[in-house]
Amino acid sequence: AKGKAMSANDPLLLKVKKLPSVEVATECVEDQALAIYHDKQAMVNVKGVEDNFDSLTHISNILYGDGDFRLHTANLQYGVLGIRLAQDLGTGVAWPDYLHIYAPQREGQYDASDPTNAFVKDSLISPGALFQVKQLKYDKGYIITSLEFARRIFNRQGEITSLELRMKPGVDIDKAKDEIQTLLGDKYKVLDRYEQQADTFNIMRIEKLFAYIFLTFILMVACFNIIGSLSMLIIDKKNDVITLRNLGTTDSQIRRIFLFEGRMISAAGAVIGIALGLLLCWLQQTYGLVQLGDQAGNFVVNAYPISVHPEDIITIFLTVILVGWLSVWYPVRYMSRKLTRD
Template identity: 45%
Template sequence: MSLSGKIAFRYLFSKKSHSAINVISMVSVSGVAIATMALVCTLSVFNGFQNLVASLFCSFDPELKVSVVEGKTFNANNEKINALRKMPEIAVFSEIVEDNALVRYKDRQVTATLMGVSDNFSKLTHIDSILYDGKFVLADSLVSYATVGAGLSLSLGVGANFVEPLEIYAPKREGKVSMANPASAFNTDYAYVTAIFSVNQAKYDESTIIVPISLARKLFQYTNEVTSIELKLKPNTDIDDVKSKIARALGPQFKVADRYEQQEEAFKMMKIEKWMTFLILCFVLMIATFNIIGSLSMLIIEKKADIATLRSLGADNQLISRIFLFEGWMISAIGAIVGIVLGLLLCVAQESFGLLRMGGNMGAFVVDTYPVKVVCTDLMTILGVVFTIGFLSAWYPVKSLKNKYLSETRQNN
């Protein structure tokens, strides 16, 4: 440790003539520690919610999704797509046809997103893990079946294995509308509900119906067209590398999205909320570091005689300034380390014992307690912010020391 660091260390922990300075120093450390702990816990909770939402989407969204940049559909049998089928990294290749349709059950009708999927859809996603009623089946030799989102099933008043089928209407792509018989402008088909799923996301639960791709193509008058290709990769495959490889092979007219990009709006909003909260807590940290300014200012006043002695022993202004600058850094560093440790302990306790609960009845939410996930980059960011604010709060009184006390000492000498 340098000479200035040793003197600053002694000043920090030695007994002062005025006990108020010791009290203010402890308050400074406590304020920085509490603000740092709040930052660690808050960012970890946001990470936990993001991880929770990602896990919910993982049950429904594919690892990679290929769609066109312009337009709605593309031919699934073109040369580039056929080459994609043969890529060794791909475990499941599934064709999807998705569009809006009118769905009717008895006297109720709603507009829904009809999602026609290939027979291997159950291998592509963890559909069975999000079913809470019925069994996932697409079709048999006689009829087509539908798997309906939980919110949509309530709107229609339908459940798994109900006797009457859903009536599904899609507007014809060609031809004129007859005012005498408007129903002739729609293609109509039927599907029996065999299962209800819930992803706990309104985007899917309130509007999605999963049906065989043959039924969707018939309704929307498609042959080999698809709206997207959904892919599952083989285990231990680097998703980013395969994503880049597919994007290069397909060209700029296709878009390849991973799970986060498929739900870009949701995750972007969560990130904005996370960092806005981070900025608010940084302002709280700035207020807490005002105590450092007060502590150093009082210490400089008390050590005025020591400053004169150090100058008589040959200390220059730079050495004396570093002493008090190190003092402010030590207060920030101790507070930051204590805050990080306390924050990590609280996160571990929350994860292990669920100290902070969501409120309401058990099972009312997806999880009963606040989820947490500690990310190392967040800890490094917090430390960087705390040290930066601590440096600025120590720099101000040291600047005043240079401008006033050191000049006075120099004049007296």
């Protein structure tokens, strides 16, 4: 895939729109521009969308204000701002004056003595509403407007920068993505919502990895308790060891007894710890014990989100067992040899 835009009339894209798995398809034109309101300005992403954008995203559910989600009426072009962007520009929910948008000319030459000729200028009015995704990237940097306005200011007539899809309920996203990619070939990129937010999810995966490594080190330190308690147990059972030897028990059999004891301690600790962890996860999912903020509504969800994955449970269990069993091996081997010499 090359280039920033594509023809809106590409037959391949028309085929994608007609796929039985596609519920809503919206053409979009998005690029950066300069927004100016009175004496304040900000670099923004202007995103032009079709009238069915609300069916795609249900943006009406996250509007703030008394207005509706409108993109245009007659000759008027509306702009729906993110709530933080409106605060930065000082527009308020329903601004009374025009919001001016400047975008650089894509083609041609301009007079250096008059830099204003290097920009395309247009204006938006308020529909009386702002959107609030509760993610700074969007609330502070986006203006949603009509596809017509975006094409005009970015000189993208007959072009789009993306085709956004909502799949029908029950559709396997991975299979649908593969089907669309096969249909389009290498000409276009097909990205799901996670791939579109790749940086965010990569950071989350790195945080998860570091948390696992950090907790594993804590577990290794905690295993010194097992080493100490097992050493004390072996010393305490010195007379019992002598009795077992007199009854014909070999040293290797005695070592296996203590190894089994230590490994049972590790296994029991792993099972109890995982059970308590799952209980805490269930309590958090059900009752939201840990809140994200002091005031309700500051985030998309008020309680810290929890997601339990079977592969994580298996990884934790195997890690505890491995570290625990390795910590058991040395004291049993050392103390049993010492008892043998004694």
